[in-house]
Structures are given as structure tokens and as C-alpha cells.
Amino acid sequence: MSDRIELETSDGERLEARWDHASDPIGATVFCHPHPLDRGSMNAPLMIGVTLRLVELGFSVLRFNFRGTGTSTGSHDHGDAEVLDVAAAVAAARSTGLPLSLAGWSFGAGVALNWLANEQSAPPYSGIAPPPMNLPGSLPPGPKRLIVGTREQVIDTQALLAYAARLSIDVVLTPGDHFFHGRGKKIGDLVGQGLAP
Secondary structure, eight states, X not given: OEEEEEEEOXXXXXEEEEEEOOXXXXXXXXXXXXXXXXXXXXXXXXXXXXXXXXXXXXEEEEEEOOTTSTTOOSOOOTTSTHHHHHHHHHHHHHTTTSOEEEEEXXXXXXXXXHHHHXXXXXXXXXXXXXXXXXXXXXXXXXXXXXXXETTOOSSOHHXXXXXXXXXTOEEEEESSOTTOTTOHHHHHHXXXXXXXX
């Protein structure tokens, strides 16, 4: 089952969003999309593929469009104000009473990590190939996983691996490039393993 909803941020923006509900949910996952200036949105193919697999695994998934994307109000802010967008989605996910987890792909994975940096007690996190620049220098304790393709061509893989080693983040290298065409189910499995309660 899928529901369209609208989120409101603390600075007054309104974000289009969609819940995809598991039939017997074990948790609620906020899933953040790739860079909007590179045509990223909550409806990117990998976003949909991973969401469908997470729902099969028992996670209800909340996707949303960052400010300035699709029908969401506001304008792109290079990842800064977008942290407020993540906060609005997290508040909606927490209102379900289900265990919270956080996931993202590329730009969205980086913004989600920056939201986590402000938390004292962090939910489980799985990030698909976040760009290593502008990631937080420290993070609260809690399970964290990064998933990177062996043919990654968009981000600096070595810099990301060094970042993960410095912060003791689990890294999974898996066949594929930055977009993981046709591999939504497999990437969804890897994301779900990192989010499991």
C-alpha cells in the first residue's frame, strides 16, 4: 500500500512525499534521494527498486522530494537547508511509533549523515555512495553502513573508504556503478541488512 503525503519543514517549506507500507512492518525508514540538480528525485529508478525491496523485507519506507524538487516548495540549498527536510521526514516516521532507520543514495546519503551528526542517539543508517566531500567529521554511535559499487564513476571511492575507516563505518563493495541499473533488489538487500533492528 502506498500513500502520498505532504511534509512541512521547520522553516515553512512543503515537501511532497510518499509512504510505501509494509504489511507487517518491523520499522520505518526515511529514504533520501540523489542530487536534484542531476535529475535526482524520490522517483529515480534505484529509489523505487530499493524501496520495493525494503517493503518486502518489512520496512515501511518514507520517500520525499527535497526542497525545490518536483512539487516541493523552496529552492536547492546545496545540502544545508536540506537537513531540515530530513528532519521533517524523520518526525513523520517517528510518529508511527515504529523503530526508525535512515537511508539515502548519493547526495541524499550525505545529507542524511549530516542530519545524524546532530543526533545524540542515532538510528541505524545505510548510505549508498555518498560523495565524500562535506560529510561530518564525527557521528554519534549506532550501526552505519556504506554501500559502494566496484565500478563507481561519480564519487571519489578512495576518499569515501578513508572516511569510513576513520569513523569505523561498515563498508560493502558490490558489483555495479553509481546507478546500480537493474540491481534494486540486491542493493535493497544490502541496505536492509544495515537497517535491521
